[in-house]
Amino acid sequence: MGVGDQSLGQEGDAAAPGDEGGAAGRSRRLREPLSRERIEIAALALIEREGLAAFSIRKLGQVLGCEAMSIYHYFPSKSHIMDALVDHIIAEMFPIAPADLPWEERLRRTARQWRDLLKKRPSLFTFVATHRLNTRLGLRWINEMLKMCAAAGLTREQTVRMFRTFGYYLNGAILDETAGYARGPSTVEPVPDDEVARDYPEVIAAGPYFRESEWDKTFDFGVELLIEGYARLAKENRRHPA
Amino acid sequence: MGVGDQSLGQEGDAAAPGDEGGAAGRSRRLREPLSRERIEIAALALIEREGLAAFSIRKLGQVLGCEAMSIYHYFPSKSHIMDALVDHIIAEMFPIAPADLPWEERLRRTARQWRDLLKKRPSLFTFVATHRLNTRLGLRWINEMLKMCAAAGLTREQTVRMFRTFGYYLNGAILDETAGYARGPSTVEPVPDDEVARDYPEVIAAGPYFRESEWDKTFDFGVELLIEGYARLAKENRRHPA
DNA sequence: TGATACTACCTTACGGCGTAAGGCAGCTGA
DNA sequence: TCAGCTGCCTTACGCCGTAAGGTAGTATCA
Numbered sequence: 412m413g414v415g416d417q418s419l420g421q422e423g424d425a426a427a428p429g430d431e432g433g434a435a436g437r438s439r440r441l442r443e444p445l446s447r448e449r450i451e452i453a454a455l456a457l458i459e460r461e462g463l464a465a466f467s468i469r470k471l472g473q474v475l476g477c478e479a480m481s482i483y484h485y486f487p488s489k490s491h492i493m494d495a496l497v498d499h500i501i502a503e504m505f506p507i508a509p510a511d512l513p514w515e516e517r518l519r520r521t522a523r524q525w526r527d528l529l530k531k532r533p534s535l536f537t538f539v540a541t542h543r544l545n546t547r548l549g550l551r552w553i554n555e556m557l558k559m560c561a562a563a564g565l566t567r568e569q570t571v572r573m574f575r576t577f578g579y580y581l582n583g584a585i586l587d588e589t590a591g592y593a594r595g596p597s598t599v600e601p602v603p604d605d606e607v608a609r610d611y612p613e614v615i616a617a618g619p620y621f622r623e624s625e626w627d628k629t630f631d632f633g634v635e636l637l638i639e640g641y642a643r644l645a646k647e648n649r650r651h652p653a
Numbered sequence: 654m655g656v657g658d659q660s661l662g663q664e665g666d667a668a669a670p671g672d673e674g675g676a677a678g679r680s681r682r683l684r685e686p687l688s689r690e691r692i693e694i695a696a697l698a699l700i701e702r703e704g705l706a707a708f709s710i711r712k713l714g715q716v717l718g719c720e721a722m723s724i725y726h727y728f729p730s731k732s733h734i735m736d737a738l739v740d741h742i743i744a745e746m747f748p749i750a751p752a753d754l755p756w757e758e759r760l761r762r763t764a765r766q767w768r769d770l771l772k773k774r775p776s777l778f779t780f781v782a783t784h785r786l787n788t789r790l791g792l793r794w795i796n797e798m799l800k801m802c803a804a805a806g807l808t809r810e811q812t813v814r815m816f817r818t819f820g821y822y823l824n825g826a827i828l829d830e831t832a833g834y835a836r837g838p839s840t841v842e843p844v845p846d847d848e849v850a851r852d853y854p855e856v857i858a859a860g861p862y863f864r865e866s867e868w869d870k871t872f873d874f875g876v877e878l879l880i881e882g883y884a885r886l887a888k889e890n891r892r893h894p895a
Numbered sequence: 896t897g898a899t900a901c902t903a904c905c906t907t908a909c910g911g912c913g914t915a916a917g918g919c920a921g922c923t924g925a
Numbered sequence: 926t927c928a929g930c931t932g933c934c935t936t937a938c939g940c941c942g943t944a945a946g947g948t949a950g951t952a953t954c955a
Contacts (some may be wrong), residue, residue: 444903467941480943481904489942494842537783541832545843550853557855569874571862575829576822576875583825587817590783600736601787611792613799620813632811633818636882643881686932709912722914723933731913 442476447485450475451499454492455535463534468492494546497539501548503528507555514562515638518577521559522634526585533589540586564645573641580637584630684718689727692717693737697777700738705776710734736788739781743790745770749797756804757880760819763801764876768827775831782828806887815883822879826872 443449453474458466468489472479486492504524508517529536544553553574560574561567608615620629685691695716700708710731714721728734746766750759771778786795795816802816803809850857862871 468943469941478905479941480906483943484903491842540782540828541779543832547844547848547852550844550849550856554853554855557859561855567858568862571859572871572874574859575863575871576826576878579825579829579875580818580822581825582828583821583823584818586782586824586828587821590785600733602789602792606789607792610789611796613796613803614792616809617799617813617816620810621817629814629817632814633821633879636818636886637875637878639885640878640882644878710914711912720934721912722935725914726932 445475445477445481445485447495450482450485450492451495454496455499455532458496458534459532463537466534493538493542496535497542497544498546498548500528500532500535500539501544501546501552504552507552507559510559514559515642517559517562518638519634521556522577522581522630525581526588526630529585530588536585536589540582563641565641565648569644569648577637577641580633584633588626588630687717687719687723687727689737692724692727692734693741696734696738697741697774700776701774705780708776735780735784738777739784739786740788740790742770742774742777742781743786743788743794746794749794749801752801756801757884759801759804760880761876763798764819764823764872767823768830768872771827772830778827778831782824805883807883807890811886811890819879819883822875826875830868830872 450471454466454471457471457474461470468482469479472482475482482492486495508520508524510517512520529539544550557570557574560570560577563570563573565573619625692713696708696713699713699716703712710724711721714724717724724734728737750762750766752759754762771781786792798820799812799816802812802819805812805815807815861867
């Protein structure tokens with residue numbers, strides 16, 4: 412896959428190669444035209460296949476059967492692509508949990524939904540977690556979530572802190588599961604097992620509950636703890652109205 | 654700062670330029686010799702000054718007054734440097750909160766300590782959060798934290814889930830404050846303010862509590878909620894012993 | 896019908912990156 | 926005196942994002 416074989420690659424991937432005239436313009440016809448949507452979908456797939464660090468515009472071009480610079484006709488920079496990808500997965504967070512359910516259940520479902528969604532795209536999530544959700548779609552989602560939290564019956568201030576702390580927990584949990592103690596790019600020189608056993612007995616004793624099979628339960632443990640906390644606050648508010 | 658002026662840069666930065674012989678070997682003497690420690694400290698400073706994305710071995714070399722490849726004499730790769738940096742800041746987490754304090758207070762203090770430490774190094778934290786703590790020092794810290802959690806009087810299983818969920822919350826919170834809604838590399842094309850006011854009223858209403866001045870309170874809100882949750886679990890255990 | 900403008904995509908080139916391979920000066924011990 | 930080692934430098938390779946400018950095909954209008 413050197414530099415010299417681009418035109419070959421283009422024609423090779425395409426269908427119906429009957430009437431090739433030989434001119435560069437001809438071969439362009441043979442594949443589906445580019446579009447923002449096509450670029451985004453290919454990028455999402457490439458990122459999860461090769462990892463965030465290995466994702467590049469040039470490789471994306473290879474996958475799409477075009478030159479790297481052609482992509483810049485649809486997105487002004489790589490950052491703009493990344494932004495579009497974040498938006499792409501936020502779109503999958505709609506519709507949110509039905510409004511006729513109790514707020515506890517809605518929160519639970521949203522937590523699960525967000526987690527399931529992002530664990531399908533672990534590589535992209537390491538990007539999502541360290542960037543903003545300031546797009547229109549992101550704001551819409553935050554807006555809906557704030558309404559959901561308001562239904563718990565807390566003060567406005569408590570409602571916002573509830574939204575924030577629940578989000579903290581969610582993202583922290585997913586990040587840990589995604590890039591955490593068990594998977595992903597780990598320390599270059601890990602500590603040998605026998606040394607761990609000798610020097611860090613608590614870690615060993617905790618081992619069974621660190622396993623991936625326990626992640627679901629640990630995640631729910633925290634979610635329920637927080638929901639109970641919010642509910643308890645709401646009950647106190649009712650007992651001592653401002 | 655082109656490529657051709659390396660040797661000039663070396664001699665210019667150094668002290669005591671009295672006896673320069675002119676040979677390349679001479680000028681080397683004029684600056685402090687390299688060492689792992691010196692490289693780590695320069696790297697930490699450079700990362701916070703220029704950001705994680707802009708951090709490179711070549712720039713690190715410039716700062717240190719040496720060629721990029723000289724650094725590879727002390728670290729086999731950039732990844733190894735990053736690992737050393739993570740270890741460097743974990744070292745600052747010792748000593749942990751005194752063991753004679755109640756576990757609630759120890760947890761509170763550790764939360765604050767971890768948060769204060771990482772907020773001083775926001776750029777590095779975006780790396781820490783998405784990587785492992787599998788070094789000896791990291792394991793030692795986890796080991797101590799597990800002991801701290803065990804003092805709450807929960808079952809072994811609950812203790813581990815407590816450790817995990819508290820860590821989820823901590824890292825999620827710090828990450829959000831570090832790369833969150835208010836700062837850092839945001840969306841390339843932010844939504845205009847008047848559009849936010851029109852379409853996302855809940856976000857506007859929540860605005861006052863999203864401000865940076867509220868972050869401390871929001872952080873503590875979540876910490877206390879979790880600690881109360883753990884304490885309540887412990888009390889239930891005492892009422893219904895296994 | 897032919898000129899014009901626009902769209903979609905390609906070519907070339909630049910400066911930066913991590914790092915493999917190898918060189919070379921100065922010191923240390925034999 | 927000389928071998929070997931330490932500490933650092935030189936060169937080069939194949940990546941990267943992207944600025945600048947080209948070019949073929951299509952649509953529009955005279």
